[in-house]
Amino acid sequence: MILTNRSKNVAPYPWHIRKVLPKVLKAGEYAGTLTPEGAALLDVNGNLQAGSLMAPPEGDAGTGMVCTNSVRKRTGNISVGTSAFSMIVLDQPLEKVYRDIDIVTTPSGAPVAMVHINNCSSDINAWANLFKQFAERLGVDLPADRLYETLFLVAAKADPDAGGLLNYSYLSGENITKMPAGRPLFVRKPDSAFTLANFVQAQLYAAFAPLKIGMDILKNEEGIKTAVLIAQGGLFKTPVIGQQVLANALNTPITVMSTAGEGGAWGMAVLAVYAKSGNGKQSLEDFLDQNVFTHPESMTLSPEPEGVSGYEAFIKRYEAGLTVESMAVKSI
Numbered sequence: 001m002i003l004t005n006r007s008k009n010v011a012p013y014p015w016h017i018r019k020v021l022p023k024v025l026k027a028g029e030y031a032g033t034l035t036p037e038g039a040a041l042l043d044v045n046g047n048l049q050a051g052s053l054m055a056p057p058e059g060d061a062g063t064g065m066v067c068t069n070s071v072r073k074r075t076g077n078i079s080v081g082t083s084a085f086s087m088i089v090l091d092q093p094l095e096k097v098y099r100d101i102d103i104v105t106t107p108s109g110a111p112v113a114m115v116h117i118n119n120c121s122s123d124i125n126a127w128a129n130l131f132k133q134f135a136e137r138l139g140v141d142l143p144a145d146r147l148y149e150t151l152f153l154v155a156a157k158a159d160p161d162a163g164g165l166l167n168y169s170y171l172s173g174e175n176i177t178k179m180p181a182g183r184p185l186f187v188r189k190p191d192s193a194f195t196l197a198n199f200v201q202a203q204l205y206a207a208f209a210p211l212k213i214g215m216d217i218l219k220n221e222e223g224i225k226t227a228v229l230i231a232q233g234g235l236f237k238t239p240v241i242g243q244q245v246l247a248n249a250l251n252t253p254i255t256v257m258s259t260a261g262e263g264g265a266w267g268m269a270v271l272a273v274y275a276k277s278g279n280g281k282q283s284l285e286d287f288l289d290q291n292v293f294t295h296p297e298s299m300t301l302s303p304e305p306e307g308v309s310g311y312e313a314f315i316k317r318y319e320a321g322l323t324v325e326s327m328a329v330k331s332i
Helices: 036-042 060-067 123-138 145-158 196-222 241-250 265-277 282-292 305-320 322-331
Strands: 078-080 084-089 102-103 109-116 166-167 184-189 229-232 254-257 298-301
Touching: 036 078, 036 084, 060 102, 060 109, 060 166, 060 265, 078 241, 084 145, 084 196, 109 196, 123 145, 123 196, 145 196, 145 241, 145 305, 166 196, 184 322, 196 305, 229 241, 241 298, 241 305, 265 282, 305 322
Parallel strands: 078 229, 229 254
Antiparallel strands: 078 084, 084 109, 102 109, 166 184, 254 298
């Protein structure tokens, strides 16, 4: 079939889509080698040599599954950054089609339910920069790690429901909550407990709120549960705080590995090693368990009952206040 453009002013494309798209390969399959022409294209100085084995390429979803060892059925992972996504490897197809749930696959081809949110840590970064400017006015130069650690640790003294404070971390539109554009918004009532601890807690709570709404679809509509979710991302560089908030938000144990900061590039490197092994007898799941994650350094935090109930109170307030966010999008 030839693709055509319906506009009368544009001629049909002279190519077939099957000839344009590359052949789909699973993890471990042979994808060729780097040619001299390809090496020259990548490195005009000629230092890069031809001959390197090419592993089937993956995007950040696939490499995120690999670097968190979340490719077996009923395992899952969460990647947290300026945006965030969760992925649950399914043991059976979803019963329904959901607007907010994408179906992707593991690098070895197993189906995965994916919840993606456009906004996560960017608003936290913006507020942290404001506090950094205030510190500089006092003559204090705070390195980024100490700045975030100082702010996050104060959240340990916050009220479970963040003191009635409310925040929307929308620097851009958010599909899950049907917001067409971003309007970062912080809201409080006159009698809210407006403390630094509650303010930081509200920022952390808001970062995960759309993700929680999406994950609740899988939990409540499909009955999908996992024993533990493995999380990665810069937000977890400060130990415990963000990890505990996420565990409470999803009411699921959250594990963070020592390799959590390595990210997708490391996951792709692992897939390259798997392709190089080339024996075809060992599944990707077994390869990761037996060759990569033999003795992983990790820490798991379970949900705290008080924190879970506090986050539930926050998310009810969050969903009720979406009309305020919607009006801000329309009015400002």
